[in-house]
Amino acid sequence: MADPSLKTKWSRHSAWADILTASPSDAARPCGVNVVAREGLGVAGIQAQRGRKAALSALVKMRYGLELPTTPRAVRDAAHAFVWAGPGQWLLVAEQKESFAELSELAAVSDQSDGRAALRLSGPNVRDMLAKGCMIDLHPAAFPSGAAAMTSIAHIGVHLWRVDEQPYDRPAIFDILVARSMAASFWSWASASAAEYN
């Protein structure tokens, strides 16, 4: 975490700066796909130490009040999300940057806050748009509320999960994380794929 007293020419630069430009919201004209850049998140990759998975699970339960998922799912509350990221691995997404030091007693923790670019996608056509590049089935029967997946879209590795509790027939809301260096490429695909719905 940056020390504010430290004199440096470097300053934090959003992963979406110079890529996403805000569009004036026009409530009279509903859009098929809505995009929100998720900025200022704290993101950490977490890998349980050998033999410490149960202890880590208990620590997360105590500290965050959340149950670490053991299948491809995301568990979340208003401040934090733990997203399954492979066997014994998770992605911790905090709404605000914070220290993850506590978890490092039981897990390998790597701060990814400035390494990932995050979008929240919603709207009635969000599945149609994602289906153009995503090889997995995002129909609610196959990808229900809370489901998470690591996959690739347009050859770009993505981590995506559902953040809504919408009923079966309502449009879902997805969070998508890509490597920061791929943000411009991902946006190139996403904006072209969503164009016909807006």
Place this chain on the structure above:
Amino acid sequence: MRLPCPHCGTRDVQEFTYLGDANVKRPGADEMSEAAMTRYVYERDNPAGRQREYWHHSSGCHAWIVVTRDTRTHRIESAEPAKPLVQS
């Protein structure tokens, strides 16, 4: 072809990287010889039929899995983690 990743579920083969025969064993120190190493490094069977093979879920969970596949039909018999899951 789609592969049933034991962690992620069924995924398109594009998400995986193929390594090959999962039965190859590196010769131990006592059986090490030029001929044994040549066999280990270079020589592979090319079966028309059942094969156990390594796949890496490189665009997914990054786990190695062992898939038993019929090379003629692509019928998948089983897919399991290449190493036992990290001890809980």
